[in-house]
Amino acid sequence: MADLANAFEQIAALDHDPDADWSLPGWLYTDPEVQALEIERVFRPSWQIVCHESDIPGPGDWRKLDYIGESVIVVRGDDGVVRAFANVCRHRAMRLVEGDKGCAKKFICPYHAWAFETDGRLTGVPMKSDYPALRLEENGLAKIDLEIWRGFIFVRLVDAGFPSVATMMAPFEAEVAAYRFEDMRCISDVRLRDRSVNWKNVGDNYSDNLHIPVAHDGLTRIFAKSYEIEAHGWADRLKGDLVDKPSSNFWESFYMKHLPAAPHLSPTAQRRWLYYKLWPNMAFDIYADQIDFMQWLPTGPTTCVLREMAHALPDDRREMKLARYANWRVNRVVNKEDTWLIERVQQGMASQTYGAGPIGRSEVCLRSFARKYRALIPEARLHKAPPAGWSKS
Template sequence: MSKAAEFETGLPAWAYTDPDFFALEREKIFASSWQIICHDSDIAKPGAYATLNFMGELMMVVRGNDGVVRAFKNVCRHRAARLLDAPFGRCSSRIVCPYHAWTYDLEGKLVGVPRQDGYDFFEKRNYGLTPLGLGECGGFYFVKAGEGGQAFDDFAKPFREEFEIYKSREMKALGRITLRERVVNWKIATENYIDKLHLPVAHDGLSGLVGDTYKLRIDGDAYRIESSIEALPNQSPSVRAYRKFLPATAHLPDERRRQWLYLKLWPNLAFDIYPDQIDYMQFIPLAPDRTLLREISYAIPDESREMKAARYLNWRINREVNLEDKDVIERMQAGLASGNYVPGPISREEICLRDFAERMRQELPICRERQRPTKAAFEHARQA
C-alpha cells in the first residue's frame, strides 16, 4: 500500500482486537503517559487523597500536613498490598497498610514497622513510598507512572490558556466520578470522540444544538472541536431549554459564552469545555475489547436558578449522547472482530481521524501491517 493510500484509511482490524498489540500499547504508549487523577478541590485538606488504577498501575496523590500535594504508588513497600481503596478520601496523619500495619506519614516516609527487630539489615529510610511524576494545571492534577515520555509543560500547553479563561482553578466537582464500561477497544472510543461525520446521523440532540458550526482543528498534540449554540428549527425540548436558561457567564469573553469546545489530548484524555462547566473523559483501556470511561464534571459554584437549570440540561443532553455513542462504538467493535475486515476510506474532512491513525503508525510502526504480525514481529517491536 502506498503512503498516500495508507493515509486515507484507518488502522487494520487486528489493531483493535489483538492482545499482543494491546500489550505493546500498554508498554510503549501508556506507561509514560500523563493521566488525570483529580482536582485540587477534591483534596483540599491535609490527609485528603485521590487514587487511580490505570491499566494495573496503582497511583495516588495525597496532601501533606505542609499543604503540598505529592504522588506515590498506592502500594506498600513491604508485601505490595494496596494501601488506599476509595477514589477519594482522607487519612489522619498516617497511611497504614491494612496487611501488616507498615505506616507512612503524609509525605511518604516510612515511620512505623511492627516488630522491626525481626528484619535483618533494615533501615526505614530506604522504604518510603515510591514517588511518581506529578503535574498540575488549572487546579487539575496529573500523574505518570513510567519514565520518559512528554514533559508535563509540553503536555499541558494545549489546555493551559483554556483553563485560565474558564477559571478552572476555582471550580469544584458537581457530582461523583462516573465509571462506564464499554465493550470496545480504547481507540474506537477515542476515534468516535473526534469523528465529525457521525454527528448529524447518530446525535439528533447535539446536532440540533450546534448545527453545522462543528469545526475540527489540530493544535500540536491536541485536537480541538469548536462549536456554538445555535437557534435552529426542530430542536429537542432539552436543547431549547438549555439555550433559554444558559446565563451569560461574566468571566468569559463574549465569544465563549455560547461555545461548546472539545479538547482531545494524546493518547486517551478529553475535556468538554462548556460555558457552564468543564467535564473530563478518560478512556482507560482494560482489555483489547474493553474500555472504562472515567468522567466527572467541575464548575464554579453558582446557586442561581438559571445556572442550576443549565447544568441539569447539559447533563440530560450529554446523557443521550453517551447512550447513542455506546450503540455506535459497540457496533464498530463487533464489525472489526467479525474477521476479514479491510479498512475503509477516511474523508478529507476527518482531519483528526487521519492524524490519529498516522500518530499510531508513528508510535507503533507495526500497525502499518495489514495482516496480523507474527509473535516474532511483536517481540521485535517490543525490543525497539
C-alpha cells in the same frame, strides 16, 4: 524508554507518512499482543488525570486512580504539597488504601501495619529489629510523577519524553484562561462506566467529525453547521456554537434559551461547546456552565472503562442548576447514541473481512492519532494481523 521516545520523535518528524490516507487496521482493536505493547509504549509514559486540587483540600486528603494493573495515590501532605505515590507497601506489596478517596493521617498497611507518612516516608515498622536489610529512608513509598495544570492533577508512571499536559495545551492557553479552571469545584464525582469496546474506539469516535450530522440529531439541531475540528499535534480541538433557532427538543431548547449569563466569559464563549482531546485517552468537555472530563482506560483487548467527573465554578443560582440539568439531559442522549455506534464498530473490527479503511482529508484528528500510534507501534502499518507471537520477535 528513552530509546522509544527518540524513535517516536524521529518518525513523527517525517514530512510524509506513507500510510496517512489509511485508518488504523481492525486487528489492532482486538489483538491481546497489541494491548500489551500499548500498555508499555502508550499508557505507562502518558499523563492521566486523577482529580482537581480542590478534591483534596486538606492535609491527608487523597484520591486514587487504578489503571493498567497499577494503583496510584494522590495525597496532600501536612505541608500542603500534593504528591503521588504507588499504592503499594514496600514490605509485601499490599495495597495500602481501598476505594476512590479518603483522608489519612498516615497510611497504615492492613497486612503488617507498616506506617507511611503523607509525604511518603516510612516511619513505623513493628519488630523493626527483625529486618536486617531494612533502611527506613530507603523504603518510603515509590514516587510517581505528578503535574498540576490549571488546578487539575495528572500522573504518569514513567518518563519517556512525552510532552507535559501544559505543553499539549499550550496552543489553547488564551482560550481556556477565561474559564478559571483553578477556581472550579466538583459538582459530580467520579463515575465509572464499563464498555465492551477497545479503548481506541472511544477516542476515535470522540474525534470523528463526519458522524455528527449522521448520528447525532440533537447536536445537529443545536450546532447547525458550526461544528469544527482541528488537530494540534498532541491535542485536538473541537467546537460547536449554539444556534439562535429554537430546537424542537424540549431540553435542547430549554438550555439554549435559559442558560444564564457567565460574566467571566465572552459572548462567543457563552454560546460555545468546546472540546479538547489530549493524547492518548483524555478529554475535556467545556461549557459555559461546567466542565466535564473523561478518560477511557483499557481493561482488556476489547473492553475499557470510562472514567468521568464534572467541575464548575461555584454558582447557586437556580437557573444555573436547571441549565446544568438540561445539559446532562442533552448529553445523555448523545452518549447513548455514541455507545450504540462504538459497540457496532467494535463488532466490525473483529471481522476478518475488514483490514484498514480509507481516511478522508477532513478527518484530521484521526490522522493525527494514527500517525503518533504508528510511530510507537510500527506493526500498525500492517492491514492484516501478523502471525501470533509477532510482538516477541
